[in-house]
Amino acid sequence: MTALHTDLYEIRMAVSYLRRGMTEPATFSLFARDLPHDRGFLVCAGLADCLDFLARFHFDDDELDYLREELGLGERDLEALARLCFEGDVWAVPEGHVVFANEPLIEVTASLPQAQLVETTLLNFLTFQTAVATKAARCRIAADGAELVDFSARRTHGVHAAFAAARVSAMVGFAGTSHVAAASRFGLRPVGTMAHSYVEAFPSERAAFRAFAEDFPDATVFLVDTYDTVNGVRTAADLAKTLHLPSARVGVRLDSGDLDALSRVTRKILDDAGLPEARIMASGGLDEHAILRLVRAGAPIDSYGVGTKMGVSADAPSLDTAYKLVEYAGRPVMKTSPGKATLPGAKQVYRNGSAGPDVLTRRAEQAPHDSLPLLVPVMRAGERVGSGHEFADARARFEHDLAWLPEAAKRLRVPEPVGVQRSAQLDELAERTAKAFRSREAAGWR
Amino acid sequence: MTALHTDLYEIRMAVSYLRRGMTEPATFSLFARDLPHDRGFLVCAGLADCLDFLARFHFDDDELDYLREELGLGERDLEALARLCFEGDVWAVPEGHVVFANEPLIEVTASLPQAQLVETTLLNFLTFQTAVATKAARCRIAADGAELVDFSARRTHGVHAAFAAARVSAMVGFAGTSHVAAASRFGLRPVGTMAHSYVEAFPSERAAFRAFAEDFPDATVFLVDTYDTVNGVRTAADLAKTLHLPSARVGVRLDSGDLDALSRVTRKILDDAGLPEARIMASGGLDEHAILRLVRAGAPIDSYGVGTKMGVSADAPSLDTAYKLVEYAGRPVMKTSPGKATLPGAKQVYRNGSAGPDVLTRRAEQAPHDSLPLLVPVMRAGERVGSGHEFADARARFEHDLAWLPEAAKRLRVPEPVGVQRSAQLDELAERTAKAFRSREAAGWR
Numbered sequence: 001m002t003a004l005h006t007d008l009y010e011i012r013m014a015v016s017y018l019r020r021g022m023t024e025p026a027t028f029s030l031f032a033r034d035l036p037h038d039r040g041f042l043v044c045a046g047l048a049d050c051l052d053f054l055a056r057f058h059f060d061d062d063e064l065d066y067l068r069e070e071l072g073l074g075e076r077d078l079e080a081l082a083r084l085c086f087e088g089d090v091w092a093v094p095e096g097h098v099v100f101a102n103e104p105l106i107e108v109t110a111s112l113p114q115a116q117l118v119e120t121t122l123l124n125f126l127t128f129q130t131a132v133a134t135k136a137a138r139c140r141i142a143a144d145g146a147e148l149v150d151f152s153a154r155r156t157h158g159v160h161a162a163f164a165a166a167r168v169s170a171m172v173g174f175a176g177t178s179h180v181a182a183a184s185r186f187g188l189r190p191v192g193t194m195a196h197s198y199v200e201a202f203p204s205e206r207a208a209f210r211a212f213a214e215d216f217p218d219a220t221v222f223l224v225d226t227y228d229t230v231n232g233v234r235t236a237a238d239l240a241k242t243l244h245l246p247s248a249r250v251g252v253r254l255d256s257g258d259l260d261a262l263s264r265v266t267r268k269i270l271d272d273a274g275l276p277e278a279r280i281m282a283s284g285g286l287d288e289h290a291i292l293r294l295v296r297a298g299a300p301i302d303s304y305g306v307g308t309k310m311g312v313s314a315d316a317p318s319l320d321t322a323y324k325l326v327e328y329a330g331r332p333v334m335k336t337s338p339g340k341a342t343l344p345g346a347k348q349v350y351r352n353g354s355a356g357p358d359v360l361t362r363r364a365e366q367a368p369h370d371s372l373p374l375l376v377p378v379m380r381a382g383e384r385v386g387s388g389h390e391f392a393d394a395r396a397r398f399e400h401d402l403a404w405l406p407e408a409a410k411r412l413r414v415p416e417p418v419g420v421q422r423s424a425q426l427d428e429l430a431e432r433t434a435k436a437f438r439s440r441e442a443a444g445w446r
Numbered sequence: 447m448t449a450l451h452t453d454l455y456e457i458r459m460a461v462s463y464l465r466r467g468m469t470e471p472a473t474f475s476l477f478a479r480d481l482p483h484d485r486g487f488l489v490c491a492g493l494a495d496c497l498d499f500l501a502r503f504h505f506d507d508d509e510l511d512y513l514r515e516e517l518g519l520g521e522r523d524l525e526a527l528a529r530l531c532f533e534g535d536v537w538a539v540p541e542g543h544v545v546f547a548n549e550p551l552i553e554v555t556a557s558l559p560q561a562q563l564v565e566t567t568l569l570n571f572l573t574f575q576t577a578v579a580t581k582a583a584r585c586r587i588a589a590d591g592a593e594l595v596d597f598s599a600r601r602t603h604g605v606h607a608a609f610a611a612a613r614v615s616a617m618v619g620f621a622g623t624s625h626v627a628a629a630s631r632f633g634l635r636p637v638g639t640m641a642h643s644y645v646e647a648f649p650s651e652r653a654a655f656r657a658f659a660e661d662f663p664d665a666t667v668f669l670v671d672t673y674d675t676v677n678g679v680r681t682a683a684d685l686a687k688t689l690h691l692p693s694a695r696v697g698v699r700l701d702s703g704d705l706d707a708l709s710r711v712t713r714k715i716l717d718d719a720g721l722p723e724a725r726i727m728a729s730g731g732l733d734e735h736a737i738l739r740l741v742r743a744g745a746p747i748d749s750y751g752v753g754t755k756m757g758v759s760a761d762a763p764s765l766d767t768a769y770k771l772v773e774y775a776g777r778p779v780m781k782t783s784p785g786k787a788t789l790p791g792a793k794q795v796y797r798n799g800s801a802g803p804d805v806l807t808r809r810a811e812q813a814p815h816d817s818l819p820l821l822v823p824v825m826r827a828g829e830r831v832g833s834g835h836e837f838a839d840a841r842a843r844f845e846h847d848l849a850w851l852p853e854a855a856k857r858l859r860v861p862e863p864v865g866v867q868r869s870a871q872l873d874e875l876a877e878r879t880a881k882a883f884r885s886r887e888a889a890g891w892r
Binding site for chain 2: 002004005006007008009010011012013015016017019020022026028063066067070071112116119120123124125127128132151153154155156157158159160161162164178179180181183184190191192193194195196197198200201203204205211212215216225226227228229256257308309312313314317318319321324325328333334335336337338339340437440441
């Protein structure tokens with residue numbers, strides 16, 4: 001990850017700013033304009049990667065050579081780019097918090113070229129990780145206490161996404177991940193059973209199950225649907241008895257078919273075999289809606305393996321995020337294009353302990369009664385500051401916010417987000433900024 | 447990218463295979479079970495990353511330490527894993543080719559533990575890159591000759607995905623990418639204009655446009671919708687005249703509003719200003735359907751910047767891919783679970799020069815009349831083989847297949863895929879394999 005991981009226009013603009021000495025402080029605000037369909041909230045994620053990126057931000061020599069040759073930048077431009085690192089201040093909503101549309105996830109104040117150049121990467125990390133964390137949180141809500149594990153590594157959008165999906169799903173309460181490298185990197189619980197190929201590589205299902213039980217007596221989860229699911233469960237139960245496997249260490253995984261009906265048949269077979277503690281895991285194209293149906297039906301499933309649909313946030317694989325200049329050189333600025341207008345100035349979001357709406361204010365405004373600010377300083381002059389950067393802190397914030405979130409906002413279909421009100425001071429600033437802009441334009445400023 | 451980038455169950459299975467000496471050759475076949483909704487074809491992509499991964503496949507010491515401590519693997523297991531590298535044979539459909547459901551994208555033949563361990567990563571790379579390439583190809587079809595550029599870097603799922611989206615969109619005919627690092631790595635044309643923040647950082651739109659034209663006289667594309675689009679176009683046209691910018695080097699970008707209506711007004715303003723060669727670029731939430739509407743309406747748009755919806759393949763962010771064992775130790779194998787049954791044995795796909803259906807055969811079958819094989823050897827004993835690995839080759843294959851693809855398969859809504867027939871020999875093998883399995887089960891093989 002280098003400074004070249006950016007859109008060309010960021011570099012063009014930065015070069016233009018540098019040539020003109022436009023290096024006064026600029027504040028950019030990153031937020032989602034709208035919540036995706038059927039989303040009542042977002043779970044902030046991606047900040048850790050953003051801070052790593054900002055801390056290391058620079059152009060290396062190869063990159064500068066590329067810019068010289070490909071874009072025809074001059075030596076003075078390149079010298080100015082070579083000197084750049086990120087020396088700005090960052091306020092952000094820490095990972096794990098729940099937010100709504102129009103609430104800033106991050107605000108960057110830095111010399112205009114610096115703040116401009118980091119746009120693409122900040123948008124990328126925060127958008128996709130927040131989308132995936134939100135999807136995983138919806139699975140958590142649907143599961144109603146049942147165990148969830150991340151099975152998404154095989155169909156996320158590449159390596160970086162696989163790591164992030166494992167991490168953010170754990171942040172919202174998933175118990176583990178199948179992705180070994182992610183488990184290793186983030187200290188998560190690695191989870192895994194067997195694949196159909198294992199069963200097929202042996203001359204019979206029974207031979208495969210026996211071998212697996214011998215090799216992994218402490219965690220023996222049999223995949224039972226390679227040939228005939230009910231037969232598979234009977235074979236697993238019979239072997240568990242024959243080999244005297246401890247009931248609590250045995251499980252079966254159902255990966256196809258009518259999971260509700262099959263889980264009931266499976267439970268009965270396991271109970272009848274004297275394996276009341278043997279666990280039933282379900283997987284195969286699950287998302288929050290499928291989990292909710294199974295939970296509501298009372299299917300006796302102990303653990304859900306959630307893969308692709310969570311890992312790509314299948315029904316909302318992106319968010320309508322924006323990174324907008326809100327102040328430059330002490331002057332508040334705003335876009336006025338219809339449907340995409342923005343609010344000027346650095347901001348804060350205050351949340352009341354009750355379930356009232358959040359309040360979007362100017363950064364320096366006094367806190368409304370009984371309210372706490374969501375945005376906190378996370379970087380000052382390019383150095384990380386503050387506490388709460390630990391993964392455990394992010395988990396705790398999500399648990400807190402999940403408990404706070406009203407049922408109507410947690411609904412998986414047609415939810416009612418808590419919403420956000422603008423403070424009078426913010427409205428006043430917006431009006432004043434628009435008016436100042438109109439009078440400059442009317443005066444034909446050139 | 448290391449061997450630990452895999453699901454835990456792959457490691458459990460590999461360990462079990464190694465302990466039991468189950469290291470005879472296994473063949474796995476990777477294919478999409480179905481095409482996503484409204485897809486009439488898929489464009490193969492991701493093979494280059496897969497071959498890089500296979501060529502470097504190994505567990506390093508830190509990873510083995512993790513497996514020792516976290517999974518409690520014994521020293522003999524770890525020694526066996528430490529010795530593993532990928533020494534197998536790979537056949538694949540080269541990147542850029544069009545394929546359909548049930549046609550293998552890749553087939554791996556290797557010692558069972560090796561072939562098993564690479565599953566997660568091969569599925570990941572081929573699934574998401576093929577999904578994104580297919581989405582980009584649909585934009586290409588919709589654009590009907592208009593220029594397309596990739597603007598997706600800010601909302602792809604992470605860094606790896608951003609690089610891949612730039613590359614695979616270029617493979618299917620995109621003219622360039624905004625992502626500078628990807629342009630640099632893959633030799634693509636970097637494309638970029640200015641953002642709204644640039645316009646806002648200056649005291650007026652006119653001042654911003656003037657500065658940009660001074661700094662980038664060779665490629666001056668003005669973003670005109672920060673405040674009022676039509677005013678913005680007038681300002682751009684006026685400045686182009688005032689500064690004597692060459693008409694062919696000037697453009698405007700429309701990023702919001704009714705792009706059809708605005709592009710017509712814009713064209714007229716530019717033409718009236720004596721700028722007939724000035725180009726109009728459109729962007730902002732575009733996908734193949736939006737592009738098709740604009741093209742069909744005759745909107746005078748020269749270039750489309752396609753971002754998020756292409757880069758995440760928004761309506762089909764994953765494919766229903768599977769990596770299935772089809773042969774082990776010379777014995778064809780298959781899954782028989784309802785709805786997820788698989789076909790045994792190594793395969794080939796033959797395509798007829800006319801638009802008849804493809805034929806799915808056993809690997810060693812003779813080619814049907816006038817047909818060419820889609821799968822070719824790309825790795826032998828762990829070493830890359832064959833030609834056609836160059837990016838230009840992938841582009842040429844896509845152009846060829848796009849010309850071959852029937853109109854009905856290219857339709858963006860309710861398409862008719864070309865489809866694939868099974869050869870008699872393959873059907874016969876499937877029947878024989880199922881029968882052999884049933885008789886082993888009936889004999890109560892233990």
